[in-house]
Amino acid sequence: MTALAGSTPDALWATSLRRWNKVCWLLFAVMAVGLVAIDRPGESKYVALVLLGGVVLSYGVLDRFPANPVVRPHVYLSVLVVALGGLAYLRGNYAALFMVTLPHYWMFGRTPRASTVFLGLAAAATLAASVLRQDGWTVEFFTETLVSTVLVVAVGALIGLWAHSVVGQSAERARLITELEETQAELSEAHTRQGAADERERMAREIHDTLAQGFASIIVLAEAARAGLDSDDPARSAQQLRSIESTARENLAEARELVGSPRRPGQAAAGSVAQTLRRTLDRFAEDTGITVDADLADLECDQQTRIALLRCTQESLANVRKHARASTVGVVLARQPYGVELEITDDGTGFVVESSSGFGLDGMRKRLAELGGRLTVTSSVGDGTRVLALLPPTASESGATA
Numbered sequence: 001m002t003a004l005a006g007s008t009p010d011a012l013w014a015t016s017l018r019r020w021n022k023v024c025w026l027l028f029a030v031m032a033v034g035l036v037a038i039d040r041p042g043e044s045k046y047v048a049l050v051l052l053g054g055v056v057l058s059y060g061v062l063d064r065f066p067a068n069p070v071v072r073p074h075v076y077l078s079v080l081v082v083a084l085g086g087l088a089y090l091r092g093n094y095a096a097l098f099m100v101t102l103p104h105y106w107m108f109g110r111t112p113r114a115s116t117v118f119l120g121l122a123a124a125a126t127l128a129a130s131v132l133r134q135d136g137w138t139v140e141f142f143t144e145t146l147v148s149t150v151l152v153v154a155v156g157a158l159i160g161l162w163a164h165s166v167v168g169q170s171a172e173r174a175r176l177i178t179e180l181e182e183t184q185a186e187l188s189e190a191h192t193r194q195g196a197a198d199e200r201e202r203m204a205r206e207i208h209d210t211l212a213q214g215f216a217s218i219i220v221l222a223e224a225a226r227a228g229l230d231s232d233d234p235a236r237s238a239q240q241l242r243s244i245e246s247t248a249r250e251n252l253a254e255a256r257e258l259v260g261s262p263r264r265p266g267q268a269a270a271g272s273v274a275q276t277l278r279r280t281l282d283r284f285a286e287d288t289g290i291t292v293d294a295d296l297a298d299l300e301c302d303q304q305t306r307i308a309l310l311r312c313t314q315e316s317l318a319n320v321r322k323h324a325r326a327s328t329v330g331v332v333l334a335r336q337p338y339g340v341e342l343e344i345t346d347d348g349t350g351f352v353v354e355s356s357s358g359f360g361l362d363g364m365r366k367r368l369a370e371l372g373g374r375l376t377v378t379s380s381v382g383d384g385t386r387v388l389a390l391l392p393p394t395a396s397e398s399g400a401t402a
C-alpha cells in the first residue's frame with residue numbers, strides 16, 4: 001500500500017515495461033540464435049533475420065529513447081505487424097515471435113482500443129501471409145493456423161483487457177491514496193495552524209487580563225503617587241507605593257505562571273468565588289477611592305468558572321478605572337435557576353457599545369463563550385454602564401454540589 005501510494009499511471013506503466021524488457025531481450029536472442037544455428041542457409045533465412053533485426057532495432061530505439069510516448073510505440077507495433085506477416089509468409093514459424101511479443105500490444109498501445117487494433121492487424125497479417133504461402137485455403141490452414149491464431153489472439157485480448165483494467169484500478173487507487181495523503185497532510189497543517197492561532201489568542205487574552213491590567217494599575221498608581229509627593233498626605237503616598245509593590249509582585253507571579261506553570265495560566269486558588277472577587281474589589285476601592293457596593297453570594301464554583309468570573313470583574317473594573325470617571329461601582333454575584341450571574345454597574349460617563357472595538361470586551365465574550373456562557377453590555381453616553389455575565393449551570397454545578 002505504501003509503495004502504491006506514491007505511484008502514478010505513467011510510473012506503473014514504466015515499471016511494468018522495465019520488467020518485461022529483460023524477458024524480451026532474452027527471447028529475442030534465443031530466436032536469433034535459433035535462426036542462425038538451426039535453420040538451413042537460404043534466402044528466406046536471411047530475410048527472416050532481417051525482419052527479426054528490424055523488430056529488435058525498433059524495440060531497442062523505443063527502449064533507449066522513450067521521449068515520445070505517442071509516435072514511437074505505434075511505429076514499433078507497425079514494424080512488428082509487418083515482421084510477423086513476413087515471417088508467416090517466408091517460414092511459417094512466426095508463432096514464437098507472436099507469443100513473445102503478445103504483451104507488447106497492451107504495453108505500447110497505451111489504450112485498449114489501440115492495443116486491440118494492432119493485435120487484430122497482426123493476426124490478419126499472419127493469416128493472410130499463411131494463406132499466400134500455402135496457395136489458398138487448405139484443411140491444414142483451418143485445423144492448425146487459423147484455429148491456433150484465433151485462440152492466441154482471443155486469449156491475448158482477454159488477458160490484455162484484464163491487465164488494463166487491473167492497472168487502471170491500481171492507478172486510480174494510487175491516485176486516490178495520494179490525494180487522501182495530501183488532504184490529510186493539509187488538514188494536519190491546518191489543525192496545527194489553527195491550534196497555534198488559538199494558543200496565541202489565548203495567551204494574548206491571558207496577558208491582557210493579567211499582566212497588561214497590572215501594568216496599567218501600576219502606571220495609574222505611580223502617577224498618583226508622584227502627584228502626591230508635594231502634598232501633606234504622606235500616608236496616602238505610602239499606601240499607593242505599597243499598592244504598586246503588591247501589583248508588581250502579582251504581575252511577576254502571573255508572568256511566571258504564564259511561562260512555566262503546567263496549570264492553566266492565571267488559575268485562581270480553590271475556594272469560594274465570592275472571596276476571590278471580594279479581594280479584587282477591596283483592592284480596586286483602595287487604589288482608586290471609588291465606592292464599591294458589592295452583593296456577593298457565597299458560591300462554590302469549578303476552577304474555570306471562577307477564573308472566568310474573576311477575569312470579567314478585573315476587565316470591567318479596569319475599564320471603569322481608565323474610562324468611566326465613575327464614583328460608584330455595584331457588583332452583584334448570584335446563582336439563578338438558569339446559571340451563575342455576575343452584574344457590574346457604574347455611574348460613569350458611559351459609551352456607545354456598538355462603536356467599541358477594544359480587546360477587553362471581545363476577550364470577555366470569548367472566554368464566557370468557551371464555557372457556554374454569554375456577555376451582555378448595556379451603556380449609553382452619560383448613563384453609566386452595565387455588564388452582565390451569565391454562565392450556564394453545566395459550567396459551575398459540579399463545584400456547587402460539592
